[in-house]
Amino acid sequence: MSFDTINEYRKTFPSKAQVIEQTPDPGVRDMLNHLDKAGIPTAFDRFDAQKPHCSFGLAGTCCRICNMGPCKITEKSPKGVCGADAHVIVARNILRWVAAGVAAHGSRGREVLLALKKAASGQVALPLLGQDKIVATAKAFGIYEEDKTVAQLAEQLADLLLEDMSRAVPATHRTIAAMAPPERVKTWSELDIIPVGSYHEVFEALHRTGTGTDGDWENLMKQLLRCGLAFSWNSVLGPSIAADCLYGPPKRSFIDTNFASIKKEYVNIALHGHSPVLPSALVQASRDPELVELAKAQGAAGIRLYGICCSGLSSLYRYGEVHPLSNALGAELVMGTGALDAWVADLQDIYPGIMDVAACFHTKVITTSDSCRLPGAIHIAFDHQHANMDQIHSQAKAIVKLAIQNYSARQQQNVYIPEVSLEAEVGFSVENIAQAFGSLEELAALIKSGKIKGIVNLVGCNNPKVVYEQAIVQVADTLLANDIIVLTNGCASFPLLKMGYCTQKALAKAGPGLQEVLTERKLPPVWHMGECLDNARASGLFRALADKCGQPLKNMPVAFASPEWSNEKGVGAALSFRLMGLNSYHCIPAPVQGSDKVANFFAHDTQELLGSVMVVIPEPLALGQRIVNDLAQRRSKLDWNGNKQEV
Template sequence: MCGDNHSHEHGHGHHHHDNDFTDYKDAVKAYRESFASKEDVMNHAPDPAVREMLKYMDEQGVENCFDRFDKQKPHCTFGLAGVCCRICSLGPCKITERSPRGTCGANADLIVARNMVRSAAGGVAGHGARAREVMLTMKKAAEGNVDLPIVGKDKVMGVAKAYGLKTEGKTIEALAGEIADILLEDMSRTVPGTHKTLKAIAPAERQKVWEELGLTPISSYHEVFEALHQTTVGTQGDWRKAMDHFLRLGLTFSMNSVVGGSIAQDCLYGVPRRSTIKANLGALKTDTVNIAIHGHAPMMAMKVIETARTDKFVKMAEEAGAKGIQFYGICCSGLSSMYRLGGVIPLSNANGSELVVATGALDLWLADIQEVFPGIMDVANCYKTVVVTTNESNRLPGAEHIGYKRDLEDLDKLPELAEKIVTRAIESFTNRRDVKRHIPPYEMEAQVGFGLEVLSEHFGGSVEPIAKALKDGRIRGIINLAGCTNTRIVFEKAIVDIVDILLKNNILVFTNGCASFPMAKLGYCRPEAREKCGDSLKVFLGDNLPPVLHFGECIDNAHAVGTFATIAGFAGHPIKDLPFAEVTPEWSNEKGVGAALAFRMLGFDSYHCVHAPVQGSKKVRDFLYGGTRDILGSCMNVDPDPQKVAAMIINDFEAARKKLGWA
């Protein structure tokens, strides 16, 4: 019998395995053929500024991520399907019809599952690293070891109450310090114990589900540690148990990396405030010192902006011949500072960053962590833009480094470092007078800074009117639109196409992170965009509310979830039963895996135009694309065609409404 099995595996024994290799190869090849080209983006990107800058860079012979994506074609079938394993050096192994198992005996199901676990762990670490830095900064500020005020006093009091802390006779700083310690404990706990943030924040219905499934995490550090342990050679051999840890990582991402990070930022810097800003490349100025804020950790960016606005540096800029100092936002650091400090103009998410540099308008590019493509250095050198890195985790060859130490022991030097950076920007302005500028003439007003507090105030004290409109059908459903952009599909087009269809069908949109950039740039975040809506949503919004509510940066998913949960409370049903969804059409990295998974853990279905690398395992694919419905009340839905994704969302919302007995 053993000999028969052996001969089957080397002959025609693939019929005994669960995966049909021909099917997955054909499916992946068909998917690969749908990938966009640079020419597609140049012709069909919804933002005219993007189309113009791609043409301009082409004429200048300057490379960007769209060129590099085309040069990668055809993309690796095994990588796209998730059936390539390089965890150990017995390989690398790839699963094929001829070799259905790796050298160690791992089959496609196990390899795909392990790869997804590692990807989810990367997402937890990505947002978690940023969250940890803000938590430590908050702790240092509370203890007086760094000169930063605790701005979010109301938030501190609200969180202290949620945690059950005694507040009487304590200063805001003392309470902020206690909160920081709880957040850091949940981040780094090694001895199993109560996950305090989860216990204080998560809906009781969800906590019961997670406990029954055995998915309650110990801490971020432990679960990422365990992910790497469990997926190392010869450890976890059961694909389904590996997927349990995948789910656990989604919960960890939600409660630590996002909710924990959001609590720290809101306590330290205050909650978002509604304001109207300019967006897109046409808002670039030619007579100011121009500084781009790029990345995800807000500490340095916030201090640099505050420093640049002091009389000393305003005067220094004027003496250099500039009409002031202007800031622009790339990715999340730009969004975070935009709605807290004002006057920051959002320009692009990560995939468009090189296009922004190629305008020649930026004097200094301030980069902290994550989604800072190494390719920006080549473009920056072409246009004499000074790139300054601030974090030891994100160094770029050829960039100048002005930052704090990796252990954050010198955070008290933030003012001194910020002064160096602003001075360097003014120097760069004087050195770049001969650089040619190319600024596409497209700009747009956008309202930003929405959240539960802002919406409650707008509706006279609570968001109950949203719940009533949801129940009576004026609003057919609500989505959270988030996620990155992806070169596999035409830049930002899936985001725009889906939103256009949903608005016409009276579905309200919350947005944050990279997906929010096309919404702000193209006019969806202003009240006039109600003309894009169906009749009942248009009437509900009135004259003063946009149909796409900009919640801020990517970890402001936490603000969105808080708003969804409050609406669900007024509606009288758990999130999993309501016409709510997480929509990340163009997600592209490990944090995107974590974000969509985190929402599914909370009971939201997630919808995408980009496949996860799971097509090589029917078991893992079926588990994620439907099998989690029974245990979580939610699943993952994917189709590369945005029209079909929008149709899925509408159909699923109508089915949910019918099940609830709503109009």
Template sequence: MDSDNHGHHHDHGDGVSDYIKAVSEYRKTFASKQDVLDKTPDPAVKEMILHMEQIGCDTAFDRFDRQKPQCSFGLAGVCCRICYMGPCKITDKSPRGVCGADADLIVARNLLRGLAGGVAAHGMHAREVILALKYAAEGKINLPIIGKDKILKTAAQFGIDTKGKTIEELALKIADILLEDIARTVPGEHRTIQACAPPERIKVWRNMDILPIGAYHEVFEALHRTGAATDGDWKNVMKQFLRCGLAFVWSGVVGSNIATDSLFGIGRRSTSRVNVGALKEGYVNIAVHGHLPVLVSEIVKQGHSREFIELAKKKGAKGIQFYGICCSGLSAMYRYEGVIPLSNAVGAELVLGTGALDLWVADVQDVFPSIMDVAGCYKTIVVTTSDSARLPGAEHYAYDHTHSNMDQTEHIARKIVSRAIESFENRRGIPVFIPPYEVDAEIGFSLEYVQKRFKGMKPILKALQDGNILGIVNLVGCNNPRVIYEKAVVDIAEILIKNNVLILTNGCASFPLLKLGFCNISALEKTGIGLRSFLEPDLPPVWHMGECIDNARASGVFSSIAVEAGEVIKNMPYALVSPEWSNEKGIGAALAFRLLGINSYHCVHAPVQGSDNVMNFMLTGTKESLGSTMNVDVDPEKLADKIISDLKKKRKALGWK
């Protein structure tokens, strides 16, 4: 529901039953496994769920049903487990916890702790790839630095003198700045923000006193501030929430994006096969799952080498084929030939259930522990590659806790590819079930590609001003069994492109758009006349920009068009849409765009209904300061209508058609 019709407000102490009622109504909207079977938009998903049922394997959808009814106090955000005098929950009988914390404080603290987890997740991703860039520049690891243009561009942004300096010297300076922004101990300016953020936004954030010192510092401070009996003011807690949001964006997203594109290159626009029908029998099939690109890049490189392909053929395979699950796959697919994207995190078990995978590389984040159960059914070897993420029963070939063995990247990758070929041999005769659904998708829409394609941003701006493009939306986020799997993403996309809204996408939400043809030229048939005329003959209505850290690419597109228009971002007809968000990074991703002044839209509520104050802060409380609101409606069609209405209001304020 949006902020105008959210309903069910309460006063502390005498209206607790109101939020319990609101949460109970919300809970009734949660999808069941049967709903998913009846209404999921991807027929391959339906077939795989039924197949898993037949072989007796649980999925996330089974486990979600068994959790019902979900705890009202948890959904509302009013269960406090921060100290060990509790846990405490807010009720009519007990409107405060043992320490005296009320609903406002408990909800705010829980929300901030969730975001701190998201900052840490993207921050650890950033740290590994920035360390790899640093070590490559220093010659400590044998990785070529491919993204020379990105390094030169970033050096100019940071004001680094490039005269007479090698690419390696510049890469080292950039890596050191990015690492300092993550881990600054002596308070100072966050250099990535100062170099890359719009000046208008920096002024806004400075006036609000929310500029971060560094990512580590703000997570440290968030955990300290929310600790037992420390900060008792919910407003002060939410101020730290905004600081963490900026750390999430500028270190976790932008920092990791700079390092990844510098080290591995920006990639290029290309065409990829998508969905489980693209699984190939008779090949050594390797899935890469998670978020860290350094080791994955070497695994793919080794797997594509003549040496390993010939070894695979000697063992009776037709070759070696790579598949992508979650962001590792999306990062690899537009940088290396033939990495086929199959599924987001929630659908990973379904892919394993085909029985077609010989080896599964699991690094960090969005890797459900349950994949081990399905892998065991099919003798699929699971390999973990990070000290941060172990799985009982998996084999472990990984970077250590201090990354001291990063120079062993090639050795570890070779070991993993060799293990995949052994697994292929050992799995002969394992039954395979592959639903016959696959499609081509256009991928690799970086800011650089867009600028080159249109010779700048003027043509896109003109199409916006003329009304051929109604607005531009970044449609992203995780998936959540509370709503019918992937349906909210698809329903919203269909309505938006029909109404001439150009869609950018990345990460988990992009998989249904890839699988169901929205990134294919054929989707122009579903597209409004104005947008279609702009895109024809060879551009799809959804531009796939990569993995979740590639939100930086979307914000780059937003910013570049706004600069061309001579407008601040918050006035432009833009939106962030994260319909099915489910994890702590999802809080940060939505807040990232809110901090830029862009409204966010969702079909899943944040756990704030137990506090009117925090709920109102999240929905409309930053409208004056940041220029943005958060909008929630569990009905994706109504949410899409709201997005279109708000884009039209933005256009009207600009005086555009």
């Protein structure tokens, strides 16, 4: 992409007015208009104020690593002060993004691992609700012994997963050795990209990209692949295992979504962020009869919880009491209803702008992580060393009491709730999907027969460079119409939850084969698998189906799509699936276009290395059709031409 093309690309970024006109959720449209009239700015106003965006930043050719710059690459100055060219600068920048993504998911994941260890050792009063998961995982890791208690196995698992994350002395990566497909382990070993551990690879990535260190863009890309594996196997899979061990597996259930699920007569608490540890305790506290009676004494009907981003989703599919409202980019719109008494923010995707909106209402913002402070917020949190995690229940009760006390301060004339709500089914997992079909062999047979043409994991964050939530809906429409099942989690799942895709009514959008298969089993066409960490569930399903079909993953008609991705974790998530041999599909390009070599590495060269590439098509319907065509090509190579075959 040339600079002229980049200049044209940035002209396509929608304005707030275009978002109001074209966003698929009428509740979002209603709230944007309401806050506009009230004079309360949101992320969409701030995005407009940033235009025109820096073309050097979009291309990835601005270097700010040392203080001799910042340096930008132009025809007049093709190298930075140190001599780094566009290829090295772009490679260093994108490697630092991936390293930051490893740290982000890893940091919140470490909290779950510590909670599992402390619960297993009796340091924190939390029950181990996933005992079957503990035993099964211990067997997979080869540490199961009949004379060990479940608690002992859980603590040993926590230690093992923490060691894989924090290892400094090179040794066997136990999680990859136990859980990864042998074909992939062979590929990664031959490429010499198996990580030592998350901490080491982030440490090494920052070292290599520092002043005057690694000047070889190809070597930097090799480190990027190591970070991608650390992201998926340490920062994502390990904490996902730990969460299921501690809190139990997902449960399929139905829940009301969107703005109208907010009930004015209740004490309303929003859960915003990514860590499930304190939100799980908050669910328990909201059930406390003493606190419920205290809420009623204040004139409320009870206590009600709502999900913003992934903290809400991780609680939702386990407890069924947290109504999903919005992803991170739309959080200010929910705050702007004026109906939330407490906003509990733990970490990640918590934009500082929520404090400006909260200042216009009675809502109290409570931060609960030392990693995420907001000026003006009340701080009730685990300390930097998590030494006070044993106070989790008293902290949760204190937060709920704050919300109850704040209920009487709510000004009813400031409350505005769009009357938009739909029911959604959530809580899908590999295990309950197998139950729904009788076995994974039956699902694999339906894929081979052509009644189901493939499965796509449609996820990611949101980005104002495209019309808010529109790309996700349009890609989903295209996939469903072509008999492709959609998995979803995290921020991208919210429009699908809110717009009815996670119900059987959405089968009207599906092709004839998908309609027949899912109607018979009373399943929706979009399977909601949870928070963004639950990409691990999608990859687990893909791996299981590949095994049932006797094929390596890189041959299977499955894919990863994050149309609206916007942050470092999004790069890591896409890279995780490409490392498994699955293409990733996007409407937003990565900032690598300033180097044809780095751009080609992602779009072409990784096909030979990994069996997969990154595909970027800005127009969502065209992107959806490209996914359909690529999965059809994979089916053709497998000779899965629609005739009934046995697995």
